[in-house]
Amino acid sequence: MEFISGVREKEVLGIQEVISGNHEGRTVRMNGTVHTIRHMGEVAFVILRKAEGLVQCVCEGAAGDVDIKDLKEECAVEVKGAVRKEERAPHGFEIRLEDIRILSRPADTMPIPVNKWKLNTSLETKLALRPISLRNxxxxxxxxxxxxxxxxxxxxxxxxxxxxxxxxxxxxxxxxxxxxxxxxxxxxxxxxxxxxxxxxxxxxxxxxxxxxxxxxxxxxxxxxxxxxxxxxxxxxxxxxxxxxxxxxxxxxxxxxxxxxxxxxxxxxxxxxxxxxxxxxxxxxxxxxxxxxxxxxxxxxxxxxxxxxxxxxxxxxxxxxxxxxxxxxxxxxxxxxxxxxxxxxxxxxxxxxxxxxxxxxxxxxxxxxxxxxxxxxxxxxxxxxxxxxxxxxxxxxxxxxxxxxxxxxxxxxxxxxxxxxxxxxxxxxxxxxxxxxxxxxxxx
Amino acid sequence: MEFISGVREKEVLGIQEVISGNHEGRTVRMNGTVHTIRHMGEVAFVILRKAEGLVQCVCEGAAGDVDIKDLKEECAVEVKGAVRKEERAPHGFEIRLEDIRILSRPADTMPIPVNKWKLNTSLETKLALRPISLRNxxxxxxxxxxxxxxxxxxxxxxxxxxxxxxxxxxxxxxxxxxxxxxxxxxxxxxxxxxxxxxxxxxxxxxxxxxxxxxxxxxxxxxxxxxxxxxxxxxxxxxxxxxxxxxxxxxxxxxxxxxxxxxxxxxxxxxxxxxxxxxxxxxxxxxxxxxxxxxxxxxxxxxxxxxxxxxxxxxxxxxxxxxxxxxxxxxxxxxxxxxxxxxxxxxxxxxxxxxxxxxxxxxxxxxxxxxxxxxxxxxxxxxxxxxxxxxxxxxxxxxxxxxxxxxxxxxxxxxxxxxxxxxxxxxxxxxxxxxxxxxxxxxx
CATH class of the missing domain: 3.30.930.10 (Bira Bifunctional Protein; Domain 2)
Structure with a gap:
């Protein structure tokens, strides 16, 4: 017989766990939604959105089997990579991507830029698109x-x-x-x-x-x-x-x-x-x-x-x-x-x-x-x-x-x-x- | 100009305050609803019902201006009296009544005995009288x-x-x-x-x-x-x-x-x-x-x-x-x-x-x-x-x-x-x- 005995510890970490633990230089797993992707020549910055806040991931070349060009905004992903101190990143750290697992993909691109800081859309539009505009x-x-x-x-x-x-x-x-x-x-x-x-x-x-x-x-x-x-x-x-x-x-x-x-x-x-x-x-x-x-x-x-x-x-x-x-x-x-x-x-x-x-x-x-x-x-x-x-x-x-x-x-x-x-x-x-x-x- | 600055301390005490404070022998004020009244010759026991529980009050002779016979069950009252240790009373203390102030009186007596330990009434009756049966x-x-x-x-x-x-x-x-x-x-x-x-x-x-x-x-x-x-x-x-x-x-x-x-x-x-x-x-x-x-x-x-x-x-x-x-x-x-x-x-x-x-x-x-x-x-x-x-x-x-x-x-x-x-x-x-x-x- 199988028994359920409460919440099990997971390998996947939250932002607070990364900040408060001693993870500098270590490889961790985190999950989140792809908020933005910025390509800068050889390097790509993938920002993950989590309930707690944003996480900056840096991809140099490939990230495991995933070609970063296949990644889309609003993909749900689990990333693996080393934690590095980075003052300019949210929460003061970034993840050097080693692998990405795509958990789900959107079927279409967002009709409004929810990943912008301010949603410069009318209240009418915001409310009509409430299920996604709230992700801003x-x-x-x-x-x-x-x-x-x-x-x-x-x-x-x-x-x-x-x-x-x-x-x-x-x-x-x-x-x-x-x-x-x-x-x-x-x-x-x-x-x-x-x-x-x-x-x-x-x-x-x-x-x-x-x-x-x-x-x-x-x-x-x-x-x-x-x-x-x-x-x-x-x-x-x-x-x-x-x-x-x-x-x-x-x-x-x-x-x-x-x-x-x-x-x-x-x-x-x-x-x-x-x-x-x-x-x-x-x-x-x-x-x-x-x-x-x-x-x-x-x-x-x-x-x-x-x-x-x-x-x-x-x-x-x-x-x-x-x-x-x-x-x-x-x-x-x-x-x-x-x-x-x-x-x-x-x-x-x-x-x-x-x-x-x-x-x-x-x-x-x-x-x-x-x-x-x-x-x-x-x-x-x-x-x-x-x-x-x-x-x-x-x-x-x-x-x-x-x-x-x-x-x-x-x-x-x-x-x-x-x-x-x-x-x-x-x-x-x-x-x-x-x-x-x-x-x-x-x- | 009058200003409101938060909850003010009141003279009226709760059960926990009486228990945890050093009130033995001191005169305190408490309020509650008259749950039961028991006349035992010269002495009357008035049990107050509060959210926290019951409080036993003892009245020997008169309690200020109030004739204890005028008191009815479900009267809301404020009592004044000395705290005395009493193992047999709820919470281990009783109040020796010195004064009672009647805050409100019911217009009628309860149609069901809500002050009994168990309400021996049908579910149907309990639900029909829910506003008062819940006081049990x-x-x-x-x-x-x-x-x-x-x-x-x-x-x-x-x-x-x-x-x-x-x-x-x-x-x-x-x-x-x-x-x-x-x-x-x-x-x-x-x-x-x-x-x-x-x-x-x-x-x-x-x-x-x-x-x-x-x-x-x-x-x-x-x-x-x-x-x-x-x-x-x-x-x-x-x-x-x-x-x-x-x-x-x-x-x-x-x-x-x-x-x-x-x-x-x-x-x-x-x-x-x-x-x-x-x-x-x-x-x-x-x-x-x-x-x-x-x-x-x-x-x-x-x-x-x-x-x-x-x-x-x-x-x-x-x-x-x-x-x-x-x-x-x-x-x-x-x-x-x-x-x-x-x-x-x-x-x-x-x-x-x-x-x-x-x-x-x-x-x-x-x-x-x-x-x-x-x-x-x-x-x-x-x-x-x-x-x-x-x-x-x-x-x-x-x-x-x-x-x-x-x-x-x-x-x-x-x-x-x-x-x-x-x-x-x-x-x-x-x-x-x-x-x-x-x-x-x-x-």
Whole structure:
């Protein structure tokens, strides 16, 4: 009987192994994709692309049985050769090719030069060719940084006693409502795709006190803007026993501090590739919604048209104000008008036209919505009544209040938006692997 | 201007803080939900439920202004009192109540006794009341262990150079096909919910060499069985530059070893609550599909009805065989018939009726499907041709082969099934927070 007992050591080395081991002068094996080939008379430089980075291989004459002219870009290969120190090569070494084994060959040459440093193609083309355009060094660096954000989010919340949850994305109709929901037929019942794990994460606060989820959410927004996606990854947290929504802002700030530190420590290579700086999140200013509107109106000479709404341009100006006045890329805008918030938001007991809630703006773009939620059964019924909502539609959600819930609050972060602002991209599609928008369902 | 600078230390302590700090005899504050109240003449015992566990509070006479008779189960409270060593109490201490602050009250008493050790209610009732039945100590322990599995999966793969990806769940129609897909209208285009991130994870191997995703998948299976869900969490990985599908099995085994070790180290409390043992995964037997059928047929006197299919009962018997003969709860069954595998599976070059693929059975239940994939453009076109598939339907997927892909393979693990077998549950709904099945769309 054959037995499998775990990952076996392979002869083929990674970049880190070559760098950290004592391989100078020794013959090693490495694999990768042929990124570029440069012929310089008798010598050819073959650059391999690996997840970790690039590797320079030098071929003088032949490399085993393979004629270097038969090698094509995007061939997957395994090379064999001696390691030589070379300051000008990536990672400070090169491989003197002795042999190449071609593992696979492309059937055609790339329609766009993914091996160029910058893909000078339109966003439209990049997205249409996403399966291959992501192979570009700069394109893929963005999503490596996105990985770091999610990793930092989870790791920080684990350290703060949160439990990770997995909640359903196919949900019964009539939950939060609104027109921006995707509908589907679920075995002859009407169903929707979840716009947010809101009800479920609140439910799970009754179970684990503090919970988080990192999962897709779906919004059938009909507008095609630079900051909307119809499917995105939402970083959600919800926490019980809070003294106020300030506890939620504290938690987000702590999380952002942790994330930026993780990126600095472990994603420096990608930040360098993108020439991206990390924002200072040691302290984030917090300003009331009505106050923010006044500050912006005063400084930039802008009329307040609607005191209960924030226009995209106002968001930008608030961002600008806090950058100019306090040097901060982030600002918490608190006490949003009740009208603009869902029924489960807790109204400010001092003025019920406003809520105990907040948005976090990052360079003038909303990247988080959060706040304290109603936890009392009678209070939530009353608020639903005022909005002509029928408790029967969401009975299983109301169950948690009926049988007791601690005071709690939470937030949801749009991962792609956060990444977009961090990397100073102008379109949220740049920081979504395979974006879904009104006209885009593929790739 | 107010600034937010991270999580502030609170006066309210957690269980670990009380245990590890020097709090004996000192007055502390703790919060939690009233789990049970026991009146014993002059003395009342109030047990608090926290995410971390239970806390025993003792009330002699009054506790501040609160009459203990006013306290109800599922009240959220903050208590104040002196810590006293008490071997018989959970975690070895109790709180001598000096004051109670009631943070919230339930509107009604629980319809089922969630504070009992075992919820002696039917699965049907448990699921209908899921938002509150999950508060039961044993119920919630299951999902804490599930968290550990996902955490271990991710952490191990990070250590092995994998990159985490987020791929869309709304996909164009005509991908893998089959009847078990949920269809939806996407701005007047036909769309589906992804049954698997298969195409996307393969695509991302061309970008990052090794990738994983932990996300929901959707299957419109019409059968209501104890092992099927219509939405579940899939733990997916895909890796390039493999020498064969054995590399994928090696990776899964290494991952399982890491997960079991993590559960042993950090989830011992939950394993104890559920009296769950951890399986030995130091080595996992691997047997060919046709061989496994013969072994089972021989030992258990069972006729082989269809040499190209595995019936659920056969799976169970294979599980039993390897438990009896080799003491293993797991077994890899390899070389599945080509007919039973999707078009992208790589056929065995030695016998194209079979594929270079595997399932992992855990106590006789398939918890993983994996294998090597076709990476050559012409080969995949040829296989599609044999199955009368139209390349135009999946052009953006085929793009990756056209422009070159390394040899690769991967797997998908059903999280709820893995948890189910680990905890010896008889129904996969027991290990899904909010299961979706043919009749269940809520809660």
């Amino acid at each position: 060094i700069r394109e893929r660096a963005k999503f490596k940084i996105q990985e770091g954000i999610v990793r930092g989010f989870r790791d920080y919340l684990f350290s703060q006693g949160f439990t990770e949850i997995h909640t359903p994305k196919i949900v019964a109709r009539g939950a939060e409502g609104g027109s921006n929901v995707f509908k589907l037929d679920y075995f002859n019942k009407k169903a929707e795709l979840g716009q947010s794990p809101q009800f479920y994460k609140q439910t799970m606060v009754g179970v684990y006190d503090r919970v988080f989820e990192t999962a897709p959410v779906f919004r059938a927004e009909k507008h095609n803007t630079t900051r909307h996606l119809n499917e995105y990854t939402s970083l959600d947290l919800e926490m019980g026993y809070i003294d106020g929504f300030e506890d939620v802002m504290d938690m987000e700030t702590g999380m952002l501090q942790y994330v930026m530190e993780l990126l600095r420590k472990e994603y420096g290579k990608e930040l360098d590739i993108l020439k991206a700086g990390l924002p200072d999140v040691s302290r984030i200013p917090a300003v009331r919604f009505d106050e923010a509107k006044k500050l912006v109106s005063g400084k930039y000479n802008r009329k307040i048209r609607n005191p209960y709404d924030l226009e995209p341009e106002e968001e930008l100006l608030i961002g600008r104000y806090f950058k100019e006045e306090y040097g901060s890329d982030f600002v918490f805008v608190t006490h949003y008008p009740s009208k603009k918030r869902p029924f489960y938001a807790m109204d400010d007991p001092e003025d019920s036209r406003f809520t105990l809630s907040f948005d976090l703006l990052f360079k003038g773009l909303e990247v988080t919505t959060g706040g304290q939620r109603i936890h009392d059964y009678h209070a939530i019924l009353e608020k639903m009544g005022k909005r002509d909502m029928d408790p029967k539609d969401i009975e299983s959600y109301l169950m948690i209040f009926k049988y007791g819930m601690p005071p709690h609050g939470g937030l949801g972060i749009g991962l792609e938006r956060l990444t977009m602002r961090l990397l100073d991209e102008q379109n949220v599609r740049e920081t979504c692997m395979f974006p879904r928008d009104v006209t885009r369902l593929e790739p | 100590i044993r119920e919630r322990a299951k999902f804490k262990i599930q968290e550990g599995i996902v955490r271990g999966f991710r952490d191990y793969l990070f250590s092995q150079g994998f990159t985490e990806i987020h791929t869309p769940k709304i996909v164009a129609r005509g991908a893998e096909g089959g009847s078990n897909v949920f269809k939806l209208d996407y701005f007047n285009k036909k769309a589906e919910l992804g049954q698997s991130p298969q195409f996307y994870k393969q695509t991302m191997v061309g970008v990052y060499d090794r990738v994983f995703e932990t996300a929901p998948v959707f299957r419109a299976e019409k059968h209501n069985t104890t092992r099927h869900l219509n939405e579940y969490t899939s733990l997916d990985l895909e890796m390039g530059y493999i020498d064969g599908f054995e590399d994928v099995m090696d990776m899964e085994t290494g991952m399982l070893q890491y997960v079991m070790e993590l559960l042993r180290k950090e989830y011992g409390k939950e394993l104890d609550i559920l009296k769950a043992g951890l399986p030995d995964v130091s080595r996992i037997p691997a047997v060919r599909f046709d061989e496994a059928k013969k072994l089972v047929s021989g030992k258990y006197n069972r006729k082989i009805r269809n040499p190209y299919d595995l019936e659920p009962e056969e799976e169970l018997l294979i599980g039993r065989y390897f438990k009896e003969e080799y003491g293993s709860d797991f077994v890899f069954v390899t070389h599945y018939p080509s007919k039973k595998r999707p078009f992208y599976a790589m056929d065995d070059p030695e016998d194209s009726r079979f594929t270079l693929s595997f399932d992992l059975l855990f106590k006789g239940l398939e918890v993983t499907t994996g294998g090597q994939r076709i990476h050559d453009y012409h080969a995949i076109l040829e296989k599609m041709g044999k199955r009368d598939m139209d390349p135009k339907d999946i052009e953006s997927y085929l793009m990756i082969f056209k422009y070159g892909m390394p040899p690769h393979g991967g797997l998908g693990i059903g999280l709820e099934r893995l948890t189910m077998r680990l905890l010896d549950e008889q129904n996969v709904r027991e290990t899904c927070m909010f299961p979706r099945d043919v009749t269940r769309l809520e809660p």
